[in-house]
Amino acid sequence: MSKSQQPLMSEITPQTEDFSRWYLDVVRKAELADYSPVKGCMVIRPYGYAIWELIQQQLDKRFKDTGHVNAYFPLFIPESLIMREAAHVEGFAPQVAWVTRGGDEELEERLVVRPTSEAIIGTMYAKWIQSWRDLPVLINQWANVVRWEKVTRPFLRTTEFLWQEGHTAHETEAEAEEETLKMLGVYKEFAENVLAMPVLDGQKSSSEKFAGASRTYSIEALMGDGRALQAGTSHNLGQNFARAFEIRFQGRDKALQYAWTTSWGVSTRLIGGVIMAHGDDSGLILPPKIAPYQVVIVPIQRGNWQETVLPKAKAVQADLQSLGVRVFLDAREEFTPGWKFAEWEMRGVPLRLEIGPKDIEKGQVVLARRDTREKMPTPLAELQPRVTSLLDEIQQALLARAIKFREEHTSSSATWDEFTTAMEGRPGYVVARWCGRDVCEAEIKSETQATIRNLPFQQVPGGVCVHCGQPAVTDARFAKSY
Template identity: 65%
Template structure:
């Protein structure tokens, strides 16, 4: 174990200033850089690679559950957006408009999609005629524009990348089932691949998606004690089908409006990875989504190019044959020590060192990013061992994040104590709530904490408790937190 200090220079320690640490790290690790436009960023190759891994792993799940990918237009005519007033009102402050094409003023303004319910709803009304056409299970990978006032790299940018699923069903029950199934898919995905434990549940009326009947979400707890919404799944009911006239003839030959859902996760997940796992030395990526899973650093001593490098290259190909993402850092202009620090900062889960001594002894040295443990491994066992250690790191990161979440989740029935905890420790706060929006809003005003989620699996006897703020009969046990 080596002291953290001195490993990474020029990055503000996480404990000292979390926000600075976050933005400095993202730029130094080359995940992203600011574009010369307000609130816009460039996702650089190293950062985009994470998104590609997220896409690949999530896309597999989306397709395995019967959905297909498609692509809808970037622009939405204003009249389409206006049809659903609740939806429009929810988004209007953050819609970007196109008013001119070439030299000509457009007759109708075009919205740059803030989400695609409207245009997809319109298309569905053309495609759906009979119950035999249902369900429609479509997903699109796309970019979205929301004119946000306050932006932060990955967490909230004016343009971002996401996946949005839009489905249409015969019955309310089927739509509800889809909504819940997708939320569960998100939970499993985020916990398995990103190693981030989340709380799944239902959103309150106030936090619901504009135009939705129900919104479900998964919420993670970042290591500064603030909550981050990491994925949402909406049961849209018949709101949009009534507005866009998406009707079908049911099994009893009756005309019905379809029941719809929509759901998405975004490039925000990359920010969640940074904030959940990173430390003072830099990033710490779970192997499943790490751009580079193993970095091989040959120790450049003496005639290392003849003795050490070939061995390193051989190991590199062996690991690549196993579909591992490997980078052999044979650059001569940097010393091994420099490379160690650099790759730690950039979050590579496992480093493989090989020097003259190791070649002599037919071995390599593995060093874990998560706990800095050094493991000497005989050459013959390298592939198996690397595989095993990567699996352990993935598990360990999830375990550590889970521990953090537990340690930072409190429950209280005392409003004064609630305020203190939110003020000092932050984290998740479980508390009873009467179900009234007015109470929810007052708590937000007074403490800045919002109800992140009404978790599934409510405990017995909630009604015997009192609302945290008003003292009325409790309806739910909910998770409060300061949120991003």
């Protein structure tokens, strides 16, 4: 290993030593988030929040492009409303926070802090929807939600988290299903093209379905330790919530009928996914499309650098900014270049631009890629197109690398023996035949820790279940998960 390839962040636990500790080190050292005085709740620091804002912008555009509009619904949900959908309450009951007092008065009706907003939104939809002409309703909300979690981890699972939840109502079952799959597709495209995180899209098994949904679909991403992360879900709620909240409309045939609703969401968990999908022992590696700084300029401070190097660095910064590149010029005098290299590498900046007296003599700068650590002297005349194409290359390379990793960590098992062997260590996905029964799935989980992440869309029956030997109804993708 050459010197330039050695990890420099000795303050970060190596991934192979303890992946979970590595993750926490990166979150803290890169200043993405910090623990707060509130149990299970983290503070998203400016650098982490900037990533979230970039995720929001790019997702929001996709929602608007598919015909959705944003709105905002209340944080509190009256107890009576959340009780309406039986499966829904049962699913969320252990996780809700209650408000029982306002000021010094006991509330007549308790309020839950929303763990998700189907109940309150469904109630409003019932008022707004009268006729088939009112459909579809395509609303998204960016919000915080609260779920009383027993075990929390920054970004991956916190008591309060930020997300978006789309809630739509449709005239027909087919339309609702189309919407559910369309938004899953948006998530997949976004995860792969923006987060450079390849995902498997498919259907959740009935035991992992959203509380109250008819069908749940998910995208699943593979993390660097071989465990899978549910990165987004899209639910076809059938008429379950429409019946519970009386979302009814008069159809084209004049008959009164229940609407077909969907909901879909992704959260700040995506940031955790990006960290664990791309990061290495030196820290974070951010895909350019969500990097708060895509390029960091490190001037070499030698001699009268303020008169020579700094103006050039500022000119380069302006040139790149004019292309829409997010650039930070790190002209702090209290740190040496070497320190800054390590620091910005740890914080995942895709491209570093070094500029010193020697470069100015030669009319060039030195570019360094975060993903490959390759250093490239680049003539100033070629800088603009070079930076643009490099950012694009890095974006592509991260996706390609992650796809390769997933391929190397995907296997299939025909027998239970193969399955248990395959599940040892850090296996990634194991594809196997499955009988479709909850009990069998539960047994597999208790014996191997592996769960069904999702089922491929094409469910082809035949053969026998890898675990119980009964007739199989489909392939299933198993993995240990977060």
